[in-house]
Amino acid sequence: MSFKQTPSQTIGPFFAYGLTPKQYGYNEIKDIASNNLNSEGTIGERISIEGIVFDGNNEPVDDALIEIWQASSSGLYATSKNLKNTNDSFCGFGRCGTGIDPQRKFSFTTIKPGTCSQNQAPHINFIIFMRGLLSHVYTRMYFPEEEVANQHDSFLLNVPKTRRQTLIAKQMSYSKVKVYQFNIYMQGANETVFFDV
Amino acid sequence: MTSSYNPRDWTIHPSYFSENYKSTHLRSPTKAPVKIEQTKSELTAPSFFPLINHEQENDLTKNGAVDGQQPLGERIVVTGRVLDENGKPQPNTLIEIWQCNSSGRYIHAADQHDAPLDPNFFGAGRCITDKNGIYKFYSIKPGAYPWGNHKNAWRPAHIHFSLFGPAFATRLITQSYFPGDPLLELDPIFQSTTKEARKLLIKTFDIEATEEGFALGYKFDFILRGPKATPMEK
Numbered sequence: 001m002s003f004k005q006t007p008s009q010t011i012g013p014f015f016a017y018g019l020t021p022k023q024y025g026y027n028e029i030k031d032i033a034s035n036n037l038n039s040e041g042t043i044g045e046r047i048s049i050e051g052i053v054f055d056g057n058n059e060p061v062d063d064a065l066i067e068i069w070q071a072s073s074s075g076l077y078a079t080s081k082n083l084k085n086t087n088d089s090f091c092g093f094g095r096c097g098t099g100i101d102p103q104r105k106f107s108f109t110t111i112k113p114g115t116c117s118q119n120q121a122p123h124i125n126f127i128i129f130m131r132g133l134l135s136h137v138y139t140r141m142y143f144p145e146e147e148v149a150n151q152h153d154s155f156l157l158n159v160p161k162t163r164r165q166t167l168i169a170k171q172m173s174y175s176k177v178k179v180y181q182f183n184i185y186m187q188g189a190n191e192t193v194f195f196d197v
Numbered sequence: 198m199t200s201s202y203n204p205r206d207w208t209i210h211p212s213y214f215s216e217n218y219k220s221t222h223l224r225s226p227t228k229a230p231v232k233i234e235q236t237k238s239e240l241t242a243p244s245f246f247p248l249i250n251h252e253q254e255n256d257l258t259k260n261g262a263v264d265g266q267q268p269l270g271e272r273i274v275v276t277g278r279v280l281d282e283n284g285k286p287q288p289n290t291l292i293e294i295w296q297c298n299s300s301g302r303y304i305h306a307a308d309q310h311d312a313p314l315d316p317n318f319f320g321a322g323r324c325i326t327d328k329n330g331i332y333k334f335y336s337i338k339p340g341a342y343p344w345g346n347h348k349n350a351w352r353p354a355h356i357h358f359s360l361f362g363p364a365f366a367t368r369l370i371t372q373s374y375f376p377g378d379p380l381l382e383l384d385p386i387f388q389s390t391t392k393e394a395r396k397l398l399i400k401t402f403d404i405e406a407t408e409e410g411f412a413l414g415y416k417f418d419f420i421l422r423g424p425k426a427t428p429m430e431k
Contacts, residue, residue: 003282003420005206007394009372010220010386012357014305018295018321019359026304028261028319029254032245032291056223063307069243069365077237080244093243099307116237125238129370132220134211134389136370137230140238155233186224196204196230197239197366 008135013063015129020065020097035096037070037110041089044073044111047178049141049169052105053098053128056187060104064130068094068108070123075114112143112178121149121156128184138197141182142168159193166192199424201235202366203282209397211389218385219346239366245291245325254323257294257336261304261319268318270299270337272412275400278330279360281367281423286330292419293359294334295321301340310342335412341380353380353387362421373417374399 016024022031038046049068053061069077070092076082078092096106113122124141142150150156156164169180184192213225233239253260258268279287297303297320300312304320318337326332339354355372362368374381376399381387387395397420406414 003280003284003418004394004397005209005282005422006369006371006397006418006420007390008205008210008369009390009398010218011359011370012372014297014303014308015295015357015359017303017305017319018293018357021321024306026319029321029323032293032323033243059223061224067368069238069241071238077241078243079241083244091243120236120238123238125365127365127368130224132218132222132224134213134215134218134221134225134386135205136368137226138239138365154236155231158233159231187227191226191228193228194226194230196232197235 010131010134011065011129013131015065016097016099020095023097023100033091033093033095035094035106035108037091037094037108039089041087042111043088043090044114045178046109047112047180048107048109048175049124049180049182050105050107051182051184052103053130053184054186054188058188060098061130061186062099062104064098064106064128066096066098066106067127067129068110069125069127070110071113071116073111073114075116077116115149119152119154121146121153123153123155126184137194139184139192139194140167141180143180144168144171155195163193166190198237198240199364200427201240201425202364202422203425205422208391209394215385215389217347218389235366240364242361242364242367245361255334257296257318257320257322257334259335260322262317266317268298268315268337270318270340272335273338273415274333274335274406274408274412275356275415275417276331276333276406277416277418279326279332279362279419279421280330281421283423285423286326287362287421288326288328288330290326290330290363291323291361292326292332293321293323294336294356296336296339296356297342299337299340301342312340312342338375338413346385351380351383353378353384358419360419360421367421369419369421372398375415376400376402
């Protein structure tokens with residue numbers, strides 16, 4: 001028997017007290033995830049990621065939800081099965097809303113992911129939700145210093161060369177911890193590449 | 198791990214751009230998404246099973262109540278299954294829930310609609326499906342509220358849902374509506390889906406699920422993307 005997928009609908013503007021309560025100052029329920037993916041026992045190189053989601057007028061979006069999902073420093077995803085076999089307390093999943101930072105930035109504290117397979121460069125998976133987006137979009141952030149691996153990445157190879165730079169983060173130089181900037185452009189000349197996952 | 202999931206069914210999901218839903222105009226991607234072969238990144242998902250306290254969080258009539266008081270409004274119980282496209286139940290799946298109160302007001306600080314907040318209603322909770330893919334939560338029926346999309350625009354009563362399922366590829370955020378609501382025909386968000394898809398977004402009133410003397414019962418099944426059939430299985 002086959003069933004039809006439940007249609008997507010927009011997340012709307014008022015998700016934060018349910019999905020990112022702590023970040024927005026609501027204490028009635030606990031978070032299932034935050035924008036800090038690390039804990040004391042996390043193994044790997046500490047990094048930060050920050051960015052702004054821009055609409056078609058180049059205005060920062062102040063009611064987007066960003067979710068990331070990434071491998072550990074050894075290239076493993078923290079699925080329930082993998083978690084049983086590792087001492088690494090890295091959860092791999094993070095969430096951040098864009099309504100709190102004065103510049104409408106999202107930010108994550110995490111580690112640089114390892115390589116999961118030969119034809120995949122280290123990357124961080126993104127899902128973006130917002131009011132005005134009826135179905136979520138998928139994209140990926142890649143690392144600027146991984147030039148060789150990026151050249152062999154099966155996703156990047158499917159992207160026209162002129163658009164690949166929308167998926168490569170910029171490394172910022174203003175902090176001791178490595179900070180990567182990854183802005184997301186919904187429209188315009190630099191429209192971010194979204195994947196048909 | 199499943200080797201790949203069926204694509205998102207774009208005869209069912211709304212297009213990114215909708216003429217009548219104005220917020221889509223500057224926020225919808227204009228270029229077609231780039232095709233890829235799914236990898237571990239898309240085929241795995243975080244596990245939330247041990248993280249939530251199901252008993253406390255699946256009752257929105259209690260989790261915002263002060264001193265044992267009750268929120269105002271019609272009590273409802275919403276139940277159903279989470280399945281994949283092949284009809285296979287999805288156990289241990291997290292469902293996050295948020296909604297406005299019975300007057301049509303969200304507790305979110307950005308909601309400035311001039312309707313009262315309910316001191317005994319928070320409006321968000323969570324539940325997890327059991328081994329048969331069944332979920333259940335209690336709440337009150339949300340109200341309709343105005344929004345600025347067009348002249349005299351009102352959202353039909355709806356509940357927001359967020360589901361993960363077994364993979365990053367099965368992620369879903371949606372809204373489900375109530376049967377017989379006259380606002381459905383006028384709502385650009387609901388109408389952004391195809392006619393065939395719209396009936397999949399409406400809960401069914403169910404007298405069997407209704408709890409005598411306590412709450413009206415509604416049924417709603419979520420269908421997530423399913424594993425692609427291998428040639429053998431076809």
